[in-house]
Amino acid sequence: MFKCSIDSLDKIFAEISKNATVYLPVDNDDGKAVYTKWENGVKWSNELNTVKSLKDFFFPQVENLMEFKVEGKNIEIKDIRTESEDFVVFGVRACDVRSFDILDRVFLVEPCDSYYANRREHGVIISVACTRPSETCFCNTFGIDATSPNGDITVWKTEDALYWNANTEKGKALLDKLNLDECDDSAVNEQKAKTAEIMKRLPLASLTTENFGGGKTDELFNRPEWKTLSESCLGCGTCTFVCPTCQCYDIKEFNNGNGVIRFRCWDSCMYSDFTKMAHGNNRLSQVERFRQRFMHKLVYYPENNEGIFGCVGCGRCLAKCPISMNIVKVMKTIGGND
Amino acid sequence: MSLMKEPLIPVVGVITDVRIDTPDIKTFRVVTPDGKKAFDHMPGQCAMLSIPGVGEAMFSITSSPTNTEYMEFSIKKCGCVTEWLHQAEVGQQITLRGPYGKNFPVDDAFVGQNLLFVAGGVGLAPLRSVINYCRHYRERYGTIDIVYGSRSKDDLLQYKEIIEEWATDEGVNVHLTIDREQEGWDGHVGFVPNYVKELGFDTNKTAVLCGPPIMIKFTLDGLYSLGFEKTQVYTTLELKMKCAIGKCGRCNVGSKYVCKDGPVFRFDELDELPDEY
Numbered sequence: 357m358f359k360c361s362i363d364s365l366d367k368i369f370a371e372i373s374k375n376a377t378v379y380l381p382v383d384n385d386d387g388k389a390v391y392t393k394w395e396n397g398v399k400w401s402n403e404l405n406t407v408k409s410l411k412d413f414f415f416p417q418v419e420n421l422m423e424f425k426v427e428g429k430n431i432e433i434k435d436i437r438t439e440s441e442d443f444v445v446f447g448v449r450a451c452d453v454r455s456f457d458i459l460d461r462v463f464l465v466e467p468c469d470s471y472y473a474n475r476r477e478h479g480v481i482i483s484v485a486c487t488r489p490s491e492t493c494f495c496n497t498f499g500i501d502a503t504s505p506n507g508d509i510t511v512w513k514t515e516d517a518l519y520w521n522a523n524t525e526k527g528k529a530l531l532d533k534l535n536l537d538e539c540d541d542s543a544v545n546e547q548k549a550k551t552a553e554i555m556k557r558l559p560l561a562s563l564t565t566e567n568f569g570g571g572k573t574d575e576l577f578n579r580p581e582w583k584t585l586s587e588s589c590l591g592c593g594t595c596t597f598v599c600p601t602c603q604c605y606d607i608k609e610f611n612n613g614n615g616v617i618r619f620r621c622w623d624s625c626m627y628s629d630f631t632k633m634a635h636g637n638n639r640l641s642q643v644e645r646f647r648q649r650f651m652h653k654l655v656y657y658p659e660n661n662e663g664i665f666g667c668v669g670c671g672r673c674l675a676k677c678p679i680s681m682n683i684v685k686v687m688k689t690i691g692g693n694d
Numbered sequence: 695m696s697l698m699k700e701p702l703i704p705v706v707g708v709i710t711d712v713r714i715d716t717p718d719i720k721t722f723r724v725v726t727p728d729g730k731k732a733f734d735h736m737p738g739q740c741a742m743l744s745i746p747g748v749g750e751a752m753f754s755i756t757s758s759p760t761n762t763e764y765m766e767f768s769i770k771k772c773g774c775v776t777e778w779l780h781q782a783e784v785g786q787q788i789t790l791r792g793p794y795g796k797n798f799p800v801d802d803a804f805v806g807q808n809l810l811f812v813a814g815g816v817g818l819a820p821l822r823s824v825i826n827y828c829r830h831y832r833e834r835y836g837t838i839d840i841v842y843g844s845r846s847k848d849d850l851l852q853y854k855e856i857i858e859e860w861a862t863d864e865g866v867n868v869h870l871t872i873d874r875e876q877e878g879w880d881g882h883v884g885f886v887p888n889y890v891k892e893l894g895f896d897t898n899k900t901a902v903l904c905g906p907p908i909m910i911k912f913t914l915d916g917l918y919s920l921g922f923e924k925t926q927v928y929t930t931l932e933l934k935m936k937c938a939i940g941k942c943g944r945c946n947v948g949s950k951y952v953c954k955d956g957p958v959f960r961f962d963e964l965d966e967l968p969d970e971y
Contacts, residue, residue, distance in 0.1 A: 421702055421703070422702070422703050424746035424747070424789075426746055426747065429783075429785050429786045429787055430787050431706050431746060431787040431788070431789060432706075433703065433704065433705070433706060433789060435700070435703060437700065462940075462941050463941060467701035467939050468698065468701075469700075469701075469702075469941060470698050470699070470700040471700070473698070570949070573948050573949065573966075573967070573968055574966075577948070577968040578968075603941070603943065604942060604943030604944065605936070605937070605941075605942050605943070606936060606942070607702070607750065607936045607937065607942070609746065609747060609748075609749065611747050616746040616747045618746070618750075620702075623936075623942070623943075623944075625943065625944070630934075630944055631933065631934045631944050631945075632934065633773070633933070633934040634772040634773030634774075634776065635772060635932070637934075638933055638934075638947075638970055638971055639970065644970065648946075651948075652943075652946070655948075655949070656946065656948060656949040657949075659949040660949055
């Protein structure tokens with residue numbers, strides 16, 4: 357484990373910036389934390405977490421996939437992929453770090469998505485342990501330890517110091533370059549214990565996944581509660597856009613006058629045209645679309661991924677849903693521990 | 695450089711033949727620009743075809759894998775991509791990628807079995823690949839019965855091939871039907887599910903169904919009443935798809951993705967999935 361003073365953070369970012377672009381949570385004009393490129397004078401936000409997760413860095417909201425030149429009856433396909441820049445994202449919370457275990461199992465399984473894989477290869481994630489979890493936090497429900505997040509490097513922040521520990525080869529290579537002072541882990545352990553105490557007292561601390569998981573489709577799919585739960589859902593898709601694990605995408609095209617660009621963009625299972633095709637739509641009402649989102653995270657995903665749930669308990673959907681419907685309410689109602 | 699092969703990037707194909715099958719179905723023959731078959735597939739697998747600027751959509755490959763020269767797609771005009779394709783002429787280039795999905799178990803579960811194919815309308819397209827594969831390796835299978843129906847005689851897909859090739863094969867019985875009486879038609883008249891029941895097949899068969907949902911539903915009921923088990927009946931599903939590789943998240947039925955876990959399912963497998971297809 358290594359240690360540095362909080363004041364030396366800018367110096368460290370400057371050092372990392374020599375070889376990679378550094379991004380960190382920074383307060384915008386509205387006081388919301390947003391991942392922002394570091395440069396001299398840019399200050400790390402005090403907010404618990406960013407409005408959107410760092411999903412964009414690896415799976416951008418919109419990205420061009422390929423280009424076509426069309427001339428008469430002829431088509432030329434142009435591979436416009438480029439090698440990603442090397443980048444480091446600092447200040448990532450435990451929940452968001454876990455989201456990449458979930459996304460990797462979608463994008464990196466064969467046939468591998470090269471766009472995502474390339475960014476994963478060039479990106480380094482520096483996580484920061486939580487000390488002030490919020491009332492909307494429930495990462496613990498999914499077995500995530502907010503006091504010891506994963507990532508390439510883990511950082512613990514105390515009042516005056518930062519403690520660094522590398523978890524991967526990539527993280528070790530970066531940490532070695534920073535020449536920080538070695539130290540023992542007593543201060544970190546003390547902080548972990550303190551945070552763990554706070555975690556236990558969080559309002560959602562007792563939320564459990566007990567009645568969910570693979571093999572529960574029969575039991576949960578036809579539950580009458582889906583109707584009442586989804587009744588007020590506007591189908592706005594906000595939950596899916598702020599969700600660090602939602603990965604559904606659309607592929608679309610536009611003609612820029614010089615050729616056709618095929619791009620992908622985030623999509624949402626909450627949208628009415630998500631499954632609409634020429635011969636019909638298998639999810640005609642919001643009940644079906646709403647159910648799909650939660651069944652996917654709580655039953656289908658774990659069924660296909662050794663029991664791992666498709667939610668990380670970051671609480672963004674709790675904070676952002678315009679009608680205050682969210683996965684916690686669904687779990688309590690459908691799971692029967694309301 | 696980590697830019698490995700990207701599954702979403704297609705290859706260029708050329709339409710070398712357009713056959714007008716019915717008033718709203720055309721069969722397109724496609725090869726690569728250097729005249730070769732774009733890729734190998736197994737019966738029941740699909741391919742993504744696209745016209746840049748119009749869109750990309752999934753289609754079953756109707757030609758048999760035993761055809762080593764080209765691929766064929768029988769496409770019904772019903773949406774943006776298909777409307778555009780129907781206007782395409784020979785020489786038009788398109789893009790294609792694949793093959794996608796799980797095929798019919800022609801090399802294992804079907805071997806040694808008597809086969810019963812039941813199709814309605816454009817539902818013959820995916821079955822034609824299986825039928826011609828089984829006809830090619832005729833000695834591997836028992837009897838082959840084909841029940842095929844459509845609205846009218848003019849709506850029967852691959853009519854020439856059915857009459858001239860399938861119906862003349864030994865051990866292959868073709869049973870055609872159309873929905874309503876029509877001048878010049880002296881064959882059976884009536885809906886496919888009823889015809890299947892009338893024909894009263896022995897249950898010593900493996901059945902493969904493809905057609906409109908309503909046909910599937912009633913044919914299935916008919917087969918069950920004849921004594922067929924769910925484990926003897928297969929079908930192929932179709933849902934909205936974008937990526938075709940199980941990542942874009944829209945073609946799932948429960949925990950299964952039609953693009954990669956299907957499109958071929960056995961009815962006992964479908965029974966375990968929620969009724970959302």
